[in-house]
Amino acid sequence: MSEGDRVLVHGGGGGVGHVAIQLAKSLGAHVITTASAGKRAFVEGLGADEVVDYTKVDFAEAVHDIDLVLDTLGGDTAERSLDVLRPGGHLVTAVAEEDATLIAKFAAAGRRFSGIAVDPDPVALRGLAGLVERGELRVHVPETFPFERVADAHRRLESGHLRGKLVLTV
């Protein structure tokens, strides 16, 4: 990603999205994100330049000329994101990494589709720690659960409408 790139982060209020907004801003991107109305102030506070309330507006109609989409939803959202990418643009998904059909469909349209999976990476983690120390990255924790309540934590996660990340203490 280069400075000035237009980046679309899907689900910007969630665990992955709220970190992605801050990382994209720290690299100088213009960040657009989808979030429901209750999370507008939250994602703007993280640096989002534009917020699309996906419950009222179709992102595929409202957004265009995107260099990079970060997809945290998969399915229809991933597929329809093809329309918002500029030629040569790239969608990176956290949820549909192996979707050969979408990889081929994006390639045929002159765009790229690829997946990421979290791997322990000390060098990258040191970089993130540096951003935290400089105040350029913060992780929002709405709730902390003791290990005995792991099932409750999972139920909260499965709601699909979290703000930030839950913490489990062991």
Ligand SMILES: NC(=O)c1ccc[n+]([C@@H]2O[C@H](COP(=O)([O-])OP(=O)(O)OC[C@H]3O[C@@H](n4cnc5c(N)ncnc54)[C@H](OP(=O)(O)O)[C@@H]3O)[C@@H](O)[C@H]2O)c1
């Ligand atoms: N590949 C990897 O290594 C990796 C790592 C971590 C997570 N993941 C995966 O990434 C996905 C996202 O994880 P997460 O922790 O960010 O989830 P999360 O914390 O539950 O957040 C999901 C967010 O999506 C928003 N949302 C729901 N429906 C939406 C829609 N139609 N359009 C736009 N936003 C919508 C919700 O906000 P509203 O309240 O605004 O609806 C919520 O903030 C999960 O499937 C997870 O398994 C993958």
